Amino acid sequence: MIDLSNIHKSYITGTNRLHVLKGIDLHVKKGELVSIMGSSGSGKSTLLNIIGILDIHDEGDYRLNGQLIHNINETKAAALRNKFIGFVFQSFNLISFKTALENVALPLYYQGVSRKKRNRMAAEYLDKMGLLDWSDHMPNELSGGQKQRLAIARAMIHQPKVILADEPTGALDSQTSYEMMDLLQAINREGITIIIVTHERDIAERTNRIIRLRDGNIGDDHQNGIKKETTGVFNRP
Amino acid sequence: MFDLDKWQEIITTIEKNKLRTFLTGFSVAWGIFMLIILLGSGRGLQNGIEAQFASSANNALWIWSGQTSMAYKGMQPGRPIRLNNEDYELLKKIYPDVEYLSGRYSIWSNQTLSYKNQYGTFDIHTVHPDYDEIELIDMKKGRFVNETDIKEFNKYVVISTEVEKALFKDGTEPVGTYIKVADIPFKIIGVFSDLDGRNNNSRAVYLPISTAQKVFGGTNRINTLVLTAGDASVEETKLMEQEIRTYLARKHKFDPEDDRAIFMWNATEEFERFQNLMGGIRIFIWIIGIMTIIAGIVGVSNIMMIVVKERTKEIGIRKAMGAKPWSIISLIMQESILITGIAGYVGLLLGVFLLETVSAQVQSEFFRNPEADFTLAVAATVILIIAGAFAGFIPARKAASIKPVEALMDE
Numbered sequence: 001m002i003d004l005s006n007i008h009k010s011y012i013t014g015t016n017r018l019h020v021l022k023g024i025d026l027h028v029k030k031g032e033l034v035s036i037m038g039s040s041g042s043g044k045s046t047l048l049n050i051i052g053i054l055d056i057h058d059e060g061d062y063r064l065n066g067q068l069i070h071n072i073n074e075t076k077a078a079a080l081r082n083k084f085i086g087f088v089f090q091s092f093n094l095i096s097f098k099t100a101l102e103n104v105a106l107p108l109y110y111q112g113v114s115r116k117k118r119n120r121m122a123a124e125y126l127d128k129m130g131l132l133d134w135s136d137h138m139p140n141e142l143s144g145g146q147k148q149r150l151a152i153a154r155a156m157i158h159q160p161k162v163i164l165a166d167e168p169t170g171a172l173d174s175q176t177s178y179e180m181m182d183l184l185q186a187i188n189r190e191g192i193t194i195i196i197v198t199h200e201r202d203i204a205e206r207t208n209r210i211i212r213l214r215d216g217n218i219g220d221d222h223q224n225g226i227k228k229e230t231t232g233v234f235n236r237p
Numbered sequence: 238m239f240d241l242d243k244w245q246e247i248i249t250t251i252e253k254n255k256l257r258t259f260l261t262g263f264s265v266a267w268g269i270f271m272l273i274i275l276l277g278s279g280r281g282l283q284n285g286i287e288a289q290f291a292s293s294a295n296n297a298l299w300i301w302s303g304q305t306s307m308a309y310k311g312m313q314p315g316r317p318i319r320l321n322n323e324d325y326e327l328l329k330k331i332y333p334d335v336e337y338l339s340g341r342y343s344i345w346s347n348q349t350l351s352y353k354n355q356y357g358t359f360d361i362h363t364v365h366p367d368y369d370e371i372e373l374i375d376m377k378k379g380r381f382v383n384e385t386d387i388k389e390f391n392k393y394v395v396i397s398t399e400v401e402k403a404l405f406k407d408g409t410e411p412v413g414t415y416i417k418v419a420d421i422p423f424k425i426i427g428v429f430s431d432l433d434g435r436n437n438n439s440r441a442v443y444l445p446i447s448t449a450q451k452v453f454g455g456t457n458r459i460n461t462l463v464l465t466a467g468d469a470s471v472e473e474t475k476l477m478e479q480e481i482r483t484y485l486a487r488k489h490k491f492d493p494e495d496d497r498a499i500f501m502w503n504a505t506e507e508f509e510r511f512q513n514l515m516g517g518i519r520i521f522i523w524i525i526g527i528m529t530i531i532a533g534i535v536g537v538s539n540i541m542m543i544v545v546k547e548r549t550k551e552i553g554i555r556k557a558m559g560a561k562p563w564s565i566i567s568l569i570m571q572e573s574i575l576i577t578g579i580a581g582y583v584g585l586l587l588g589v590f591l592l593e594t595v596s597a598q599v600q601s602e603f604f605r606n607p608e609a610d611f612t613l614a615v616a617a618t619v620i621l622i623i624a625g626a627f628a629g630f631i632p633a634r635k636a637a638s639i640k641p642v643e644a645l646m647d648e
């Protein structure tokens with residue numbers, strides 16, 4: 001699903017050049033639940049952004065679902081993101097002047113799905129997240145956990161192959177964080193590949209594979225056997 | 238091209254950001270409002286002055302007499318000059334091909350008109366047959382004075398609709414009826430209207446000048462001579478002035494340099510001066526108008542720039558969700574066009590509304606019917622839409638070129 005080989009990325013600020021990723025090799029198969037850890041500034045977000053084609057690497061090959069991501073323009077990148085990827089962000093990134101329903105429906109809008117169908121599907125996903133009663137509310141009327149569940153609904157509505165989550169629990173308390181992980185695990189069981197960037201060991205512990213970034217390289221990459229059973233919040237097929 | 242979904246998206250955005258929309262729209266509405274007021278007032282001024290000219294032929298040369306102010310061939314200054322029928326004949330001889338020529342002799346002593354027991358005081362002018370073409374009066378019924386009337390000293394009168402209204406309250410058909418002009422019966426041969434904003438022209442009657450000279454006082458006096466210059470240029474009419482002055486000076490024995498012996502008013506010259514002035518005013522108004530619009534465009538562009546900055550994060554989110562650059566550009570441009578279009582239209586309506594209101598209130602001699610015509614309104618609307626597109630384009634392109642990562646990091 002995701003094949004990175006010898007990925008390099010540098011940031012140039014003024015005269016300084018910061019070499020953030022120094023030849024990353026990473027392969028994530030379909031259906032994996034992966035977490036990426038590492039100290040602050042180690043390049044986790046940079047890596048995730050490259051995987052999500054929000055940013056472009058300087059060197060190396062990146063294949064998404066077998067397609068080489070090379071020399072592509074923003075229009076092409078947008079189409080690929082819309083087709084393959086769902087995003088969940090630490091700061092939710094909901095559009096503040098749109099209702100919960102409209103926010104969830106947004107990826108479908110960019111797929112050209114009709115308004116009626118869009119809204120029906122958005123309502124369905126809101127229902128799955130237990131947020132149907134909140135359809136017409138604005139994001140600022142929701143709690144952190146509700147906002148993140150909204151964001152997850154939005155990340156899933158267009159049925160992407162991969163969900164990329166950059167510290168999805170970073171702004172949540174531990175109880176809500178666990179609920180969020182339950183949700184992501186349940187989604188993963190449907191066959192969707194999920195990559196989570198996190199600082200929290202207990203969050204990483206609930207993924208199947210833990211990757212540690214160190215000095216712009218992969219320092220450690222191991223399968224994680226311990227897999228807690230979940231109480232199914234997200235229990236509908 | 239017409240994408241209902243996109244419009245719904247834009248309308249939602251506008252609805253939820255009312256203040257921002259209002260600020261953007263206001264500057265445009267204001268600009269167009271000012272433009273319409275400016276252009277309309279300019280038109281009003283032009284209409285007013287044009288009506289002044291339209292009240293009589295704008296190629297006329299009016300001649301009336303005064304008193305000498307210079308000694309000439311042993312005669313003291315202060316001698317009054319009196320024009321008479323011979324001068325009329327003289328002009329006819331000098332200009333055999335003259336377009337229109339008429340003398341005018343006005344009765345000032347007794348201006349009473351009466352019909353049965355109805356009385357009224359009106360201006361009584363006595364003229365030659367060409368006079369209707371010079372004063373530009375509009376015959377409603379019957380006819381104007383003709384050559385036969387002059388030759389046969391017919392006691393005929395042409396009255397204005399005002400006079401008809403005043404004297405024929407009983408509904409009698411005026412043409413063919415006799416009324417008394419200064420106690421002498423005259424037969425009405427026609428009714429005219431002369432709606433040129435000058436009241437006294439529509440409160441007048443015209444008599445054949447020959448009849449009047451005979452009936453009232455038995456003189457051959459003429460107060461005013463008037464001729465039109467066809468399509469002669471201003472230079473040609475000035476030459477005519479010179480010629481006429483020379484002839485009259487010789488005949489009435491005054492110094493041709495004496496500019497108080499006779500006076501002339503050259504409508505051709507005044508009309509050209511007026512047209513140049515109007516041209517200047519129009520250019521001035523357009524320059525100000527265009528600058529107002531440019532200021533509006535810059536204003537909108539600036540606000541859109543701020544708007545795009547403010548919406549950077551939202552744009553980042555949209556891009557992460559799969560929005561293509563073109564979709565962002567068209568989103569912002571269409572929003573900009575919609576806002577400028579509607580705001581401009583509101584400004585246009587308000588401007589036209591104000592003009593209409595003002596036009597009903599203010600009808601002075603020099604300002605009448607300020608109006609913004611249809612072409613102008615269409616032109617303004619087109620300018621607006623182009624302006625909207627222009628104002629939206631630069632910010633939109635900027636928005637579309639922001640990298641999604643950077644847009645998402647924006648706080």
Ligand SMILES: Nc1ncnc2c1ncn2[C@@H]1O[C@H](COP(=O)(O)OP(=O)(O)OP(=O)(O)O)[C@@H](O)[C@H]1O
Nearest residue numbers: 011012013018020039040041042043044045046047
């Ligand atoms: N757009 C940018 N321009 C310049 N430098 C950047 C940019 N984005 C990230 N960096 C730098 O690159 C390095 C890696 O950043 P990155 O955000 O990937 O770290 P991270 O591992 O996600 O850290 P954190 O855990 O704090 O989120 C940091 O030193 C950061 O300052």
Ligand SMILES: [Mg+2]
Nearest residue numbers: 044045046166
């Ligand atoms: Mg990070």
